[in-house]
Amino acid sequence: MNALPPILWLQAFEAAARTLSFTRAGRELGVTQSAVSQRIRLLEDRLGQRLFVRHPRSLSLTPAGQAWLPSVQEAFGRLLEGTTEVFGSHPQASVTLRATPVMQQIWLAPRLLDFHRCHPGIVVHVVSAIWRDDFGIEGADIEIRYGLGDWEGVELQSLGSEAMLPVCAPRLAERLHAPADLVGETLLHAPGFAVGWSAWLEEAGVAGLDRHCLTLSCDSQIMTLALAARGGGVALIHQGLLNERDDLVAPFDLPAATDERFWLVRPMKQERRPEAVLLWEGLSP
Incomplete structure (x- = not known):
């Protein structure tokens, strides 16, 4: 098999195997019982083996389904763990900040700790950039850049002369x-x-x-x-x-x-998420 089955099919299998019910699995996944049944059927066709024994009023797992279920559950668990580690347990309350390694280590670290103590619920994801071409308004809520401050499409806050x-x-x-x-x-x-x-x-x-x-x-x-x-x-x-x-x-x-200096930089847009605003204000001089 050259590719894994679609994740929707895997979700249907995991939920149905755990609850031993297509109906309860459908409620959990927000789809109909027939949608779960169809996804399981497609999954079984892809794998070439039956995963469930359909009884008149219940389900049970085949030996193949029993053997495969722990691997599927472990995979979903590792995916959740990795997602939480990178993006935090509340992605909507996360802020991505891009800065050079030297700025991170010397200037940012103590200020980030102060911000974290005041706002422990906000996950700050720090991304490293070394060269000028590493920077850009895509992918980051806030950047700390070094230069003349002549960039277009961004709002600037000087961190002082240098x-x-x-x-x-x-x-x-x-x-x-x-x-x-x-x-x-x-x-x-x-x-x-x-x-x-x-x-x-x-x-x-x-x-x-x-x-x-x-x-x-x-x-x-x-x-x-x-x-x-x-x-x-x-x-x-x-x-x-x-x-x-x-x-x-x-x-x-x-x-x-030097005419160059460090700047707080963020995209020029009207709506800003509250947690990104709090970090901007926390880092501003």
Whole structure:
């Protein structure tokens, strides 16, 4: 058999096998007794075996039906368990939030815990996005994006102005007193920011110094910060996120301002579900 039988047939079998009644199964499924009987007949034709013995006033399972029933019930149970795990026990009270991993870990986590304590009945489903192309108004109630805020079809809420600042482990910072001390150190690079190392070094008055540094490049900021915290080099962090970390320090008080910033973003539409509105308001500054 190349494909499973239709789920409506499986539902009819499970309900009828559990209740041993096409009539009660029909009431449970919201269909007529004859509809259940027809689905069972189609299922038996597909499987090539009888599942029920039809008595004048009752039903009983055949040996094949008895053997198959636990597998069908287990499959429905696992489907329900997986659905609840992903979407919550009350899908109508769920909110999907999309954000980059670094924003999730540093900025979002403590605020999400506060929101959960205040609104334990709302299930928040957090989805990761790394690249700019991962974002879009489809599939998410709210997004936390980084950029200039020039996206169409969305409502925006700024999370504050931003600047980029070098950070490293405290022990490494002990030998860094001025930007020129970065010579010979490892600069940790992550793509996607208007202000990267070249721009920051120019702002600090040591343009081109990166030619005298070691380089380690990662595809996400969360990795550069993890390496920096382990003493693996110096990374750039958004100044607004630095206060959320206790394992990184800024050796120089020289933030480089950027026109880019983090934004709360949601689709531009008239009707909004109350739980999505509550999360938006909870995350707004």
